[in-house]
Structures are given as structure tokens and as C-alpha cells.
Amino acid sequence: MNRIKAVALLSGALFLGACGQPQTAPAPAQPSGGHTAAELGLSPSTSPSGRWFVELEGEPGTLSAQSLRAQQQSVLLQAQSAGIQFQEVASFQTLFNGFSVDIADAEVGHFTRLPGVKAIYPVDVIEQPQLQEGSSTPEMFSAIGMTGADIAQNELGLTGKGIKVGVIDSGMDNEHPAFAGRVVSQYDFVGDDFDASTTNGNPIPQPDPIADDCGGHGSHVAGIVGGNDPATNFKGVAPEVSFGSYRVFGCNGSTTADIMLQAMERAAQDGMDVVNMSIGSSFQWAEYPTAKAADRLVKRGVVVTISAGNSGANGQFATGAPSLAEKAISVAAVDNAEISLKSFNLTVDGTARSVGYMLASGSAEPEVGKVLPVVVADPVNACSVNGGSPFAENQFSGKAVLIQRGTCTFAEKAKNVAAAGASAILMFNNAPGYISPGLGEPAIKIPFASFLQSEGEAIRADVQAGKTVTVSFxxxxxxxxNPTGGSITSFSSYGMGPDLDLKPELSAPGGNIYSAVPLQSNGGGSDPSGYGIKSGTSMAAPHVAGAAALLLQAHPDWTPEDVKTRMMNTASTRWFFSNGQPLPGTPIYTQLQGAGMLDIPAAHASTVFAAPAKLSLGESDGMPSRSKVVVLTNRGDQPQTFTVQHYPALSVAGTTYAPKPSTGRATMTVNGQSADLDSAGQGGVQVTVPAGGQVELNVTITAPTALDAKSDYAQYGGYLVAKGTAETVSVPYGGFQGDYQKLEAMGPVYFVQGSQTTKRDFPALYDPALDLVYFENEQPGKLPDYTFLTFDRVVGQRGLKVLDAPTLWVHLDHQVQTVIMEAVDAQGTAHPVQTFPYVGRNSTNVYQVGTDARPWNDYVWDGTYADGAKAPAGQYQLRLRVLKALGNPDNAAHWEVYTSPAFNVVRGAASPD
Incomplete structure (x- = not known):
């Protein structure tokens, strides 16, 4: 069985919901005999044990729900007749044709052989993000100003009234004043105690009639979409929308993708105009069931906005499903332009200014108003020297001491300075931006304030110049x-998709966002005001959902494609920087920011639009230049003239897991003329689009020919920008420079060779029910002999543990198009065993064997071939073949192959005695 680790934002679990009848959840699967993941030093799968999507042939919408359910029941009856042990969990007929089942490892291959089964996919488990505490000030700061939502509300009169937005999340606090009377549809799929990732507590869904929120994430997301609290002047992007609330999380823990899919179907049935999912599984494919369902939701006329994912630290190709869905809007996160901070007054020779700071955890609150003289520590890092403090006792008595981050821990710095009698510690960063230090235990009894590098350098210079410097809190x-405001957050996931589709597609504020949290009186919330701060692409997607509601209110005839196109065409890259420095005309990776920052007024006012809204160019190997047609359409009553220019972005070189910027740039021609700018920023191609007419742009983009990183491949990108006197229209593009098939797919592979925990001094053990003989693990010089059971079984009267089935533990460094496991007999004939389509990569390239938990996939052989026949006795090897992403199955170079050591299959009538 292939169990794939899901690392992401949020997602779905087990249960029934709107489709089908409730199913009794089975008991948790027992561990198999032989090696456990812990014994191997490998991490067990984070997917629910044995939980799979089964997709059937036939597109939802072409047949009635009753016909689809009848088809599904037929397959389930066939499975029962074949003796397959399974438990149906949920069925789907609106956005997906299939069902989810709990099934033992050894039974997975049997299900794939049933007539009518198209494919199977693991049901991912996704943890619920935890709400971060922040300011009690109930306003969204500059976030809505960054997207122009304030202009849309105050000058254009747009509020989202009449538009229904479905929020699939942890529910909403129905009693919160920001949502009062505006939740028109709701459904709780799980109940308070549900947690998909543990057998502790209550892993069985217990829905409640009210989809209330005790975790906090869903209320925060909904507040951004359209919260409205006149008593506190809090407003979200679209403050008069109506809400559909679909709860897929308990108060804590995780949920699974089949619950997520049920919620999507319910939102479709409830007639939502917009659906937001700050939720997903990173490192996936657009073919994953939730992504397919998202596309079908769009086809039904629903705008779907989805967070790209918070896996920026895990390298390229990390954007998750359902965000990878072709027609959905995948949203990256940008740091808020402003931030709420504690402050102190800094006075230099009588001139005062306010400095913002973050108070270290484990330090004391400052005494407000007390004036302290400022001195600079020497050494400024305040680290110990030869194991002891560099400062004398009472050296800093009554003083605020300036130190710098770096070299040693925050706790060591604090201990040394506090022991020298300081009244406060002022630490400035050694890099751009704010940090929040953690001192651990024991705590110190003086305040420890952390602030910007630039402020600290200025204070140090003033003190060293002999100026009188004081501080009061x-x-x-x-x-x-915020010095990082307007830049992509460090956690926002890289694209592209493994199919080289350009994702994410749009950016919106997601770092340090203030919004609603459950009221403490309602059993949740960390702030009594009912407001708090959170960061994540979870916070970026609802900005776009709220914007979609505003645009649909203003343009009720717009389709979801119209909304997405206008948003992408009018997005701006003016916010974005590279390496902390603005590079005009050279935006950062397109694979991080997509089209750029959402601009609601520009999207609303646009009369000229470009289609397609993005260009996904594929790989350049064998075809360094790609030609596309972009159509400019003018819906206005006046002709418009544009200068079409090319703005190449930085290329993403390095490795998949450790991306690095490259100065390699693509070039572009439009209608046979260069659209590249010269060194003075001049150039481009002029076109005029007649009123009510169209103009075709024949665009040819040539991939970079050289990279400055030690790599022969990279993701490159940029923008086609049509600048007019009244409007600017932009189209992002992305491609892969070089041979995409050179990316390695498989990392290390472990062949699990029987049990290390059973005794070795017994002869063959026989199970007459299965006609299989099991030997204890091998004597020296002999091959291992295997059973194919994946659970413990008592045999005879000795109570011996049966050996585990032969298993391959595989780490995938990149998404793969197909995984095929074969049993190769002694004659070299390969017998297909199992096939898995569109398998996601693992989250990190660290594959340490030991106690450290790492993600792996496991593939188990149950002793039968793909056609159901039992493998005869004899010598075998397991062979795993993976077809690389976008690989040609007829090209041997596009496959990676692993072949296990040999082992024996023994069948016969041996006695267990």
C-alpha cells in the first residue's frame, strides 16, 4: 500500500455528510506483523490507516446522482463478492464519482482490479493551523488598503451584498457580532472531539446542527472575507456577504480529504457563489480528488479561492491540492504593510521618536513611563566568554542595555545582561525585519525588547558618538x-504544479492579519475582544474570496473565469522585492507570487482583458522557444492603444529542496518584434485594440540559455505587460528551463525483510485458510521467505507472529506520474501487482534512518498479481518503476527503477507443528 504524507494547511477526514448514509467507522487498523515503522527508524504514514478514495469511470454531472450511486453500489457489491475486507466511509455524486473506504494494506491492489474502477488515491490528513495571539485592536490594519478593498467599499459602494460565500474550515462563531444574522447555510461534518490523526479522544465524527467554531481558524478566515462589527469598526473585504459555514475540523487536531470533499459537495448543493478553502495537501497533483472537485465546482458557476500552502521552507513544487486545480484561484501570501507593536520612546539629545518592538517570551513586562539611560554592551552580542559572563556585577545597574542578535542564544544573552544589574534589554536584529525571541526557562525579571536592525545601528552610533540617549516604555x-511589508512571506509555497502549470496565480495579504476569533464566552478564543492576529496563506485566500464577492455584486454577469481573468490581468508586481531590495522591472519568482498583488478597483474598472490570463510554457528541452496567442479584448466604447513590454522575473535555480535565484532571463517577441526593454527601460511593441474588438498577440518566449547557479535546469518566468494610457493589462508566464526529466524522483528505498522481533528457531508455519506457508526469517546464506498477511495472526498453539509481507519503503523527491509495482519471478518475467497514478512527493529531502520521524511511502505485496492470481511458489524480486512527472511512458529514460533483493514464496501443505 502507498501511504503518502500530507503536509499542508487544512483539509478533510472521514464521515458521511450530505452524500449517502452514515457509515459505522471501523476500529483502527492494527499494526502488521514484522517490522514496524518505529523499528525501522522510519516515520509511519500520516494518512489514515487504510483510507482511500476510489474513483470510478464516468464524469459527475453527465448522469444523475441516483445513477452514479447505483454504479458505486455495483462496485461495492463486487468487492464484497471478491472477499475484499473494507468499510465504506462516504460516497460522492456531485463533484466526484466515487467513494472513500477503509481498507487493509493487502486489499488495496484487489480494489484496483474491480471493473469500473478508474483510480485510487490516499485520503490525506491535514493538521488544523493554530491561531496566533496578537493585538486586541479590532481592525485589519493596512491589509484591505493593500488590495484596494477600502476604495471598493468607500468610493465604489461595493459590500458583497447578495453574494453567498461558503467557508470550508473549522466553522464560524455564530454568536460573534462580526457575523450576526448572516450565516444562511451551515453544516458540521465532525463535531468538537474529532481528530483524524489520533485514536485518543474521539476519532469518529459526531456532527452538531450548528457549525460553531472552537478552533478559531474558520472565524478568522470568515472575518477577512466579510466580517462587519460596527461597535468596533471592524470590516472585512466584503462586509455584507451572506455566509455558508462548513465545519471540517474539531476543536483541535486534523481532518481528512474525504470530509473536505463532502463539504465541497454540500457547498455546491447550497448554491454558494464563492467558496473559500484555506486548506489543502502540499506536494500534490491537480488530479487529486479534491482538486478535481474544485474544478467541477467552478464549472458549476462558483468562484473557488484556495490557499497555495505554507510549505515555502520545503522548496519548489510545493503548492498543494486543491489549490492546483486548473480553474480555481491559487493564492500566495504577502506580509502586511503595517504591523501593531508595543513601543518605547527613544530620546536622543532631547529629540524623541517612537520605536516599535516585540517583547521576548519569558521576560518581564516593562514599567511604563520610567526613563532609563541607554548603554551599549561590549561585546555587543552579550555572549559568554570562556564559559562566563563578559560583564561585571552591577555594571549595568539602572540602565537599558543595547545588544545585538547573533552568536549565542537569546537566553544566554539575557542571563549575562540581567546578572550585570540591567533594568532592561534592548536587542536589535542582525537581519531585516522583526523577530520575537523566546527565552525559555528560567524567565528573567526585566523586559527584553527586540526591534529592527536599522534602529539598533542608529542607537549604537548615537551612544558611541557621546550623545545622551534614554528610553521609556x-x-x-x-x-x-513593516519592513517586509508587501513582500511574499517566507512560508508561502513555491509552484509550479508538477504538470508545470503556473501556480500560485495571485497574491494577497497573509502575514500579520487581524480578524475575528471565537468569543471566549462561546468556548474559544485567546483574546476577550474576539479579535486576533494570524499569518498564513490561509489568510490570503479569503481576501480574494471577499474580492470575488465585490466583483460579482458589481458585475453579476461575470463568470468565474471572468473574475479570475480580471483579477490576474490587473494584479500588480509593484509590491514585490528581490533579496530585500527593490528591483524595478525585475520581480521575484513568478512561481511564488503568480500574477502579483490583488487590485480590486483595477479589476472592477477594467474594460480590456487578456486571455489566457497566464502562460504555462512547459519544459524548454528540445524546444527552447514557445509560441502562444494572447487575445486582448476591449469591452469599452473607445479604442485603446497599448505598449506591450516584457518584464522577466528571477529564475528559480538550485535544487527542488533548496531553491536559489538565478539572473538568467527569458526573452520575448510580440508579433515578430522584440518586447524586451533596453538598459534605459525603453522598448516594446505598440498595438491598438478597437472599441468592442479584439487584437491577437503572437507571443514567442525563449527560455534562458545560461544560469549562474550550478544547475542545468531552473524554473523561469516573467510578465507580458500591456501599458495603456487608461489601463494596464498583465499576463504572467512560467516555464522549466532544461530537461524536466532530469529531476530525480526517487530518494532512498528500503526493502523490509521480515520480522526482527520473531524467533528464528521454528520451522515453517502453515495457514490452511490461505494456502500459504510462512518461514521465520532466514538462516545465514538463505533467502527470506514471506507471508503476505499485513496483520498479526496466531498460528497453531505456539502463538507465533506471522512474518510481514514484503514491503518497499520509498522516499519520493518529486511528484511522479505513475508508480508501478511488479513481482519479478526467477525467469525474469515481470508480473504487474499494483499501479498508483499521480503520487505526491514527500515533504523534505531529509531521509534520516533512526528515531527522527520522516515521510515515506510504503508499498506492500500481498502475494497476488494484478489479475488476482496467486503467485506460484518460487523466487521473486519486487520491482518498483516510477514514471517521472510529464514523462513519456515509451521513453525508458523517463522511468526510475528499483529492484529488491530476492526472496522466496513458499506454498504447500506444511504443518504448523
């Missing part, structure tokens, strides 16, 4: 400009 919080 203020009460409350203030708003400060």
Missing part, C-alpha cells in the same frame, strides 16, 4: 511600517 500598541 509606552502602554498599549502602535502601528508601524
Amino acid at each position: 509606552n502602554a498599549g500598541e502602535q502601528r508601524f511600517k
Whole structure:
């Protein structure tokens, strides 16, 4: 069985919901005999044990729900007749033709052989993000100003009234004043105690009639979409939308993808106009069931906005499903332009200014108003020297001491400075941006304030120049400009999709966003005001969902494609930077920011649009230049003239797991003329689009020919920008420079050779029910002999543990198009065993064997071939063949192959005695 680790934002679990009848959840699967994951030092799968999607032939929507259910029942009856042990969990007929089942490892291959089964996919488990505490100030700061939502509300009169937005999440606090009276549809799929990733507590869904929120994430997301609390002046993007609330999380823990899919079907049935999913499984494919369902939701006329994922630290190709769906809008996260901070007054020779800071955890609250003289520590890093403090006792008595981050731990710095009698510690960063230090235990009894590098350098210079510098701490919080504001957050996931489709597609504020949290009086919430701060692409997607509601209110005739196209065409890259420095005309990776920052007023006012809204160019190997047609359409009553220019972005070189910027740039021609800019920023191709007419742009993009990183491949990208006197239209593009098939797919593979825990001094053990003989693990010089059971079984009266089935533990470094496992007999004939389509990659390239948990996939052979026949006794090897992403199955170079050591299959009438 292939169990794939799911690392992501949020997603779905087991249960029934809107489709089918409730199913009794089976008991958790027992561990198999032989090696356990812990014994191997490998991490067990994070997918629910034995939980799979089974997809059937036939597209939802072409047949009635009754016909689809009848087809599904036929397959389930065939499975029962074949003796397959399974438990149906949920069935789907609206957005997906199939069902989810709990099934033992050894039975998975049997299900794939049933007539009418198209494919099977693991049901991913996704953890619920935890709400971060923040300011109690109930406003969204500059976030809605970054997208122009404030202009849309105040100048255009758009509020989202009449538009229904479905929020698939942890529910909403129905009693929160920000949502009062506006939740028109709701469904709880899980109940408070549900947690898909543990057998502790209650892993069985217990739905409640009210989809209330005790986890906090869903209320925060909904507040961004359209919260409206006049008493506190809090407003989301679309403050008069109506809500559909679909709860897929308990108060804590995780959920699974089949619950997620049920919620999507329910939102479709409830007639939502927009659906937001701040949820997903990273490192996936667009073919994953939730992604397919998202596309079908769009086809039904629903705008679908989905967070790209928070896996930026895990390298390229990390954007998740369902965000990879072709027609959905995949949203990256940008840091808020402003941030709320505690502050102190810094006075230099009588001139005061306010400095924002973050208080270290484990330090004391400052005494408000007390004036302290500032001195600079020497050494400024305040680290120990030869194991002891560099400072004398009472050296800093009554002083605020300036130190710098770096070299040693925060706790060591704090201990040394506090022991020298300081009244406060002022630490400045050694890199751009704010940090929140953690001191651990024991805590210190003085305040420890952390602030910007630039402020600290200025304070140090003033003190060293002999100026009189003092500090006094203020009460409350203030708003400060965020030095990383407007840049892509460090956690936002890289694209592209493994099919080289350009994802993510749009950016919106997602770092340090204020919004609603459950009221403490309602059993949740970390702030009594009912508001808090959170960061994530989870916070970016609802900005786009709210924007979609505003645009649909203003343009009720727009289709979901119209909304997506206008948003992407009018997005701006003006916010984005590279390596902390603005590079005009050279935006950062397209594979991180997509089309750029959402601009709601520009999308609303656009009369000229470009289609397609993005260009996915594929790989350049064998075809370095790609030609596409972009059509400019003018819906206005006046002709418009544009200068079409090319803005190449940085290329993403390095490895999949460790991306690095490259200065390699693509080139572009439009209608046979160069659209590239010269060194003075001049150039381009002029076109005029008549009123009510169209113009075709024949665009040819040539991939970079050289990279400055030690790599022969990279993701490249950029923008076609049509600048007019009244409007600007932009189209992002992305491609893969070089041979995509050179990316390695398989990391290490482990062949599990029987049990290390059973005794070795017994002869063959026979199970007459299965006509299989099992030998204890081998004597020296002999091949291992295997059973094919994947659970413990008592044999005879000795109570011996049967050996585990032969298993391959595989780490995937990149998504693969197909995984095929074969049993190769002694004559060299390969017998197909199992086939898995569109398998996601693992989350990290670290595959340490030991106690450290790492993600692996496991493939188990049950002793039968794909056609159901039992393998005869004899010598075998397991062979795993993986077809690389976008690989040609007829090209041997596009396959990676692993062949296990030999082992024996023994069948016969041996006695267990």
C-alpha cells in the first residue's frame, strides 16, 4: 500500500455528510506483523490507516446522482463478492464519482482490479493551523488598503451584498457580532472531539446542527472575507456577504480529504457563489480528488479561492491540492504593510521618536513611563566568554542595555545582561525585519525588547558618538511600517504544479492579519475582544474570496473565469522585492507570487482583458522557444492603444529542496518584434485594440540559455505587460528551463525483510485458510521467505507472529506520474501487482534512518498479481518503476527503477507443528 504524507494547511477526514448514509467507522487498523515503522527508524504514514478514495469511470454531472450511486453500489457489491475486507466511509455524486473506504494494506491492489474502477488515491490528513495571539485592536490594519478593498467599499459602494460565500474550515462563531444574522447555510461534518490523526479522544465524527467554531481558524478566515462589527469598526473585504459555514475540523487536531470533499459537495448543493478553502495537501497533483472537485465546482458557476500552502521552507513544487486545480484561484501570501507593536520612546539629545518592538517570551513586562539611560554592551552580542559572563556585577545597574542578535542564544544573552544589574534589554536584529525571541526557562525579571536592525545601528552610533540617549516604555500598541511589508512571506509555497502549470496565480495579504476569533464566552478564543492576529496563506485566500464577492455584486454577469481573468490581468508586481531590495522591472519568482498583488478597483474598472490570463510554457528541452496567442479584448466604447513590454522575473535555480535565484532571463517577441526593454527601460511593441474588438498577440518566449547557479535546469518566468494610457493589462508566464526529466524522483528505498522481533528457531508455519506457508526469517546464506498477511495472526498453539509481507519503503523527491509495482519471478518475467497514478512527493529531502520521524511511502505485496492470481511458489524480486512527472511512458529514460533483493514464496501443505 502507498501511504503518502500530507503536509499542508487544512483539509478533510472521514464521515458521511450530505452524500449517502452514515457509515459505522471501523476500529483502527492494527499494526502488521514484522517490522514496524518505529523499528525501522522510519516515520509511519500520516494518512489514515487504510483510507482511500476510489474513483470510478464516468464524469459527475453527465448522469444523475441516483445513477452514479447505483454504479458505486455495483462496485461495492463486487468487492464484497471478491472477499475484499473494507468499510465504506462516504460516497460522492456531485463533484466526484466515487467513494472513500477503509481498507487493509493487502486489499488495496484487489480494489484496483474491480471493473469500473478508474483510480485510487490516499485520503490525506491535514493538521488544523493554530491561531496566533496578537493585538486586541479590532481592525485589519493596512491589509484591505493593500488590495484596494477600502476604495471598493468607500468610493465604489461595493459590500458583497447578495453574494453567498461558503467557508470550508473549522466553522464560524455564530454568536460573534462580526457575523450576526448572516450565516444562511451551515453544516458540521465532525463535531468538537474529532481528530483524524489520533485514536485518543474521539476519532469518529459526531456532527452538531450548528457549525460553531472552537478552533478559531474558520472565524478568522470568515472575518477577512466579510466580517462587519460596527461597535468596533471592524470590516472585512466584503462586509455584507451572506455566509455558508462548513465545519471540517474539531476543536483541535486534523481532518481528512474525504470530509473536505463532502463539504465541497454540500457547498455546491447550497448554491454558494464563492467558496473559500484555506486548506489543502502540499506536494500534490491537480488530479487529486479534491482538486478535481474544485474544478467541477467552478464549472458549476462558483468562484473557488484556495490557499497555495505554507510549505515555502520545503522548496519548489510545493503548492498543494486543491489549490492546483486548473480553474480555481491559487493564492500566495504577502506580509502586511503595517504591523501593531508595543513601543518605547527613544530620546536622543532631547529629540524623541517612537520605536516599535516585540517583547521576548519569558521576560518581564516593562514599567511604563520610567526613563532609563541607554548603554551599549561590549561585546555587543552579550555572549559568554570562556564559559562566563563578559560583564561585571552591577555594571549595568539602572540602565537599558543595547545588544545585538547573533552568536549565542537569546537566553544566554539575557542571563549575562540581567546578572550585570540591567533594568532592561534592548536587542536589535542582525537581519531585516522583526523577530520575537523566546527565552525559555528560567524567565528573567526585566523586559527584553527586540526591534529592527536599522534602529539598533542608529542607537549604537548615537551612544558611541557621546550623545545622551534614554528610553521609556509606552502602554498599549502602535502601528508601524513593516519592513517586509508587501513582500511574499517566507512560508508561502513555491509552484509550479508538477504538470508545470503556473501556480500560485495571485497574491494577497497573509502575514500579520487581524480578524475575528471565537468569543471566549462561546468556548474559544485567546483574546476577550474576539479579535486576533494570524499569518498564513490561509489568510490570503479569503481576501480574494471577499474580492470575488465585490466583483460579482458589481458585475453579476461575470463568470468565474471572468473574475479570475480580471483579477490576474490587473494584479500588480509593484509590491514585490528581490533579496530585500527593490528591483524595478525585475520581480521575484513568478512561481511564488503568480500574477502579483490583488487590485480590486483595477479589476472592477477594467474594460480590456487578456486571455489566457497566464502562460504555462512547459519544459524548454528540445524546444527552447514557445509560441502562444494572447487575445486582448476591449469591452469599452473607445479604442485603446497599448505598449506591450516584457518584464522577466528571477529564475528559480538550485535544487527542488533548496531553491536559489538565478539572473538568467527569458526573452520575448510580440508579433515578430522584440518586447524586451533596453538598459534605459525603453522598448516594446505598440498595438491598438478597437472599441468592442479584439487584437491577437503572437507571443514567442525563449527560455534562458545560461544560469549562474550550478544547475542545468531552473524554473523561469516573467510578465507580458500591456501599458495603456487608461489601463494596464498583465499576463504572467512560467516555464522549466532544461530537461524536466532530469529531476530525480526517487530518494532512498528500503526493502523490509521480515520480522526482527520473531524467533528464528521454528520451522515453517502453515495457514490452511490461505494456502500459504510462512518461514521465520532466514538462516545465514538463505533467502527470506514471506507471508503476505499485513496483520498479526496466531498460528497453531505456539502463538507465533506471522512474518510481514514484503514491503518497499520509498522516499519520493518529486511528484511522479505513475508508480508501478511488479513481482519479478526467477525467469525474469515481470508480473504487474499494483499501479498508483499521480503520487505526491514527500515533504523534505531529509531521509534520516533512526528515531527522527520522516515521510515515506510504503508499498506492500500481498502475494497476488494484478489479475488476482496467486503467485506460484518460487523466487521473486519486487520491482518498483516510477514514471517521472510529464514523462513519456515509451521513453525508458523517463522511468526510475528499483529492484529488491530476492526472496522466496513458499506454498504447500506444511504443518504448523
